[in-house]
Amino acid sequence: MTFPYSFATLVPLPVVLPLFAAGLALALWRHPRAQHIISVAALTLVLAASIGLLIGADSGPIVVDVGEWAAPVGIDLVADRLSALMLTVSSFVLLCVLLYSLGQGVADGHDKAPVSIYHPTYLVLAAGVANAFLSGDLFNLYVGFEILLAASYVLLTLGGTGERIRAGSIYVVVALLSSVIFLVAIALTYAATGTVNLAQLAERLPDVDPGVRMTLQLLLLLAFGIKAAIFPLSAWLPDSYPTAPAPVTAVFAGLLTKVGVYAIIRTQTLLFPDNRLDTVLMWLALLTMVIGILGAVAQNDIKRLLSFTLVSHIGYMIFGIAMASEAGMAASIFYVVHHITVQTTLFLVVGLIERRGGSTSLDKLGGLARIAPGLAILFFVPAMNLAGIPPLSGFLGKVGLLQEGVAQGTPLTWALVVGSVVTSLLTLYAIVKAWNKAFWQTAPVELPSTGTPRGMVGPTTALVAFGLALTFAAGPLYSYAERAAGNLMQPSTYVDAVFPDDSGRGQGVSSDLVEEEQQGGEDS
Structure with a gap:
C-alpha cells in the first residue's frame, strides 16, 4: 500500500x-533551563509524530528502510496499528512524567533536574522504548532493550544511596541475564534461518x-518473560522499583514491563502463529495473577503494594495473548493501554x-x-480504575477478556476466568485498604506542613x-484495538508491507549458505 x-x-x-535531544541536553549540562x-x-x-503514525497506520503498516537499504539487508522500522498505539500512549506518559519531575525539582527549591545527567538519560530511555516498538528485526529489538537497560540503570540509581545501588544491582543483573538469553536466541535463529528480519522469519520459520x-x-518467551515480569520470573520487580524516585518508578512501572509484553505479542503472533505455547502461557497468566495479587494484599507500603499489583495485572495481558484469538488479543491490547496509563x-x-x-x-x-x-480524589479515581470498577476502562478490558474466556469454554480458560475475578476482587481489597489507611485513619504522627506542588x-x-x-472513548479505542488484533492474527499483512510484490523475501547471503549446507547434507 502506498502512503503519503x-x-x-x-x-x-x-x-x-530523543537521541538528538539527549546529545544536545548533555552538551548543555551547565544550563538546566535549556535542558x-x-x-x-x-x-x-x-507525541505529535506518534499521533500522526496512529492515524496513518490505520490504513496499513508504514515501513521505512533505514539508510535506504531495503530488507532483508537493511534495518526496517515498521509502524502498524499496534506499534503506533503503543507509541502514542507511551509518548504521552513520558511527557507527563517529565513535566512531573520538573515540577518536583521546582518544589524542592531549585530549577535543576536531580543531576545534570537526568534529562539526557531520560531522553535515551524514550528513544529505546520507541525503537523497541518500531523495530522490524530481532537484533534491532535487542538494541532497543539494551538502550532501555543502560538508561534505566542510571535512572534507578539516581542519588547514589545505598538502597538504590542495591536495588539497581539486582535490576541490572536480571536484565543482563534476560539480554544474554535474548542474544543466544537471536544467534540460534540466525543459524537456523539465515535472517533476523521479522517479516522474513515469519516465512522461513x-x-x-x-x-x-x-x-x-x-528462549524468546523466557527472555521477554523476564522483562515483562511474568511469574516465576518477577521476583526482582517489587524489590527494584519502589526505591527509585517517584517519576522514575512511575515510568518504569507504566512502560518497561509493557515493552516486554509487546515483544511477546509481536513474536508469538508473527513468528509462531501456528505453534504457540498457549497452554503454558495460560498457566503462567493464572499464576502471575494470583500470586502477584496475594503479594499485594500482604504489603503495608503503598509502593510495594502497587509493585505487586503491577506483576499481577501482567497476567491479564498474557491471558489475552494465550487465548490465540482476535477477540482475546483485542482485549489484551486494550488492557495494555489502560494499564500503562493507570499504573x-x-x-x-x-x-x-x-x-x-x-x-x-x-x-x-x-x-x-x-x-x-x-x-484523595487523584488517588481514588485511578485506584478504582485499576480494580476494574464499572464503567471504567479497567472494567471494560477485563470484561473483554472474560467474555472470550467463557466463549472458548475450556477448563483452563474457565480457571482463568475465575482467577481473573478473584484477582480483581483482591485488587479492590488491597486498594481500599491503602485508601482507608492513608486517607481516613487518624494520623499516628503529625504530618509535615509541606504543601502539594x-x-x-x-x-x-x-x-x-x-x-x-x-473510558469515554472506549468504543473507538476498542475498535482500533480490534483492527490491530486483526492485523496481528494475519501475519501476511505485516510481511506484505515489508516485502511488497515478493521483492527481497528470498534474498540474503545467509539464506544461500543455508541452502548450500542443506545440499551438502543431501550429497553426503
Missing part, C-alpha cells in the same frame, strides 16, 4: 528526536525443524502522598483526606483525566 510521504517521514522521528526546554520540546514533537522452532520460541498515574500520586505525608508506609500515614482532599499536581491530573478519557 509525510507519514513515512514520521516513522524514525520517535527514535531520532528542560529541549526535553519537553523533543517529547512534545515525539515454518520450514525449520519443529524441535528447533520450539527451542527458539521457548503510571498511581505511582505519581504515591509520590505526592509521600511528599504530603512524609512516608509511603501505611502505618505512618493517615488523615490525608482532611488536609489534602484533592489528593502545582507543578507535580498538573501532570498527575492530566494523566487521571486521560485515564477517564479512555
Whole structure:
C-alpha cells in the first residue's frame, strides 16, 4: 500500500528526536533551563509524530528502510496499528512524567533536574522504548532493550544511596541475564534461518525443524518473560522499583514491563502463529495473577503494594495473548493501554502522598483526606480504575477478556476466568485498604506542613483525566484495538508491507549458505 510521504517521514522521528535531544541536553549540562526546554520540546514533537503514525497506520503498516537499504539487508522500522498505539500512549506518559519531575525539582527549591545527567538519560530511555516498538528485526529489538537497560540503570540509581545501588544491582543483573538469553536466541535463529528480519522469519520459520522452532520460541518467551515480569520470573520487580524516585518508578512501572509484553505479542503472533505455547502461557497468566495479587494484599507500603499489583495485572495481558484469538488479543491490547496509563498515574500520586505525608508506609500515614482532599480524589479515581470498577476502562478490558474466556469454554480458560475475578476482587481489597489507611485513619504522627506542588499536581491530573478519557472513548479505542488484533492474527499483512510484490523475501547471503549446507547434507 502506498502512503503519503509525510507519514513515512514520521516513522524514525520517535527514535531520532530523543537521541538528538539527549546529545544536545548533555552538551548543555551547565544550563538546566535549556535542558528542560529541549526535553519537553523533543517529547512534545515525539507525541505529535506518534499521533500522526496512529492515524496513518490505520490504513496499513508504514515501513521505512533505514539508510535506504531495503530488507532483508537493511534495518526496517515498521509502524502498524499496534506499534503506533503503543507509541502514542507511551509518548504521552513520558511527557507527563517529565513535566512531573520538573515540577518536583521546582518544589524542592531549585530549577535543576536531580543531576545534570537526568534529562539526557531520560531522553535515551524514550528513544529505546520507541525503537523497541518500531523495530522490524530481532537484533534491532535487542538494541532497543539494551538502550532501555543502560538508561534505566542510571535512572534507578539516581542519588547514589545505598538502597538504590542495591536495588539497581539486582535490576541490572536480571536484565543482563534476560539480554544474554535474548542474544543466544537471536544467534540460534540466525543459524537456523539465515535472517533476523521479522517479516522474513515469519516465512522461513515454518520450514525449520519443529524441535528447533520450539527451542527458539521457548528462549524468546523466557527472555521477554523476564522483562515483562511474568511469574516465576518477577521476583526482582517489587524489590527494584519502589526505591527509585517517584517519576522514575512511575515510568518504569507504566512502560518497561509493557515493552516486554509487546515483544511477546509481536513474536508469538508473527513468528509462531501456528505453534504457540498457549497452554503454558495460560498457566503462567493464572499464576502471575494470583500470586502477584496475594503479594499485594500482604504489603503495608503503598509502593510495594502497587509493585505487586503491577506483576499481577501482567497476567491479564498474557491471558489475552494465550487465548490465540482476535477477540482475546483485542482485549489484551486494550488492557495494555489502560494499564500503562493507570499504573503510571498511581505511582505519581504515591509520590505526592509521600511528599504530603512524609512516608509511603501505611502505618505512618493517615488523615490525608482532611488536609489534602484533592489528593484523595487523584488517588481514588485511578485506584478504582485499576480494580476494574464499572464503567471504567479497567472494567471494560477485563470484561473483554472474560467474555472470550467463557466463549472458548475450556477448563483452563474457565480457571482463568475465575482467577481473573478473584484477582480483581483482591485488587479492590488491597486498594481500599491503602485508601482507608492513608486517607481516613487518624494520623499516628503529625504530618509535615509541606504543601502539594502545582507543578507535580498538573501532570498527575492530566494523566487521571486521560485515564477517564479512555473510558469515554472506549468504543473507538476498542475498535482500533480490534483492527490491530486483526492485523496481528494475519501475519501476511505485516510481511506484505515489508516485502511488497515478493521483492527481497528470498534474498540474503545467509539464506544461500543455508541452502548450500542443506545440499551438502543431501550429497553426503
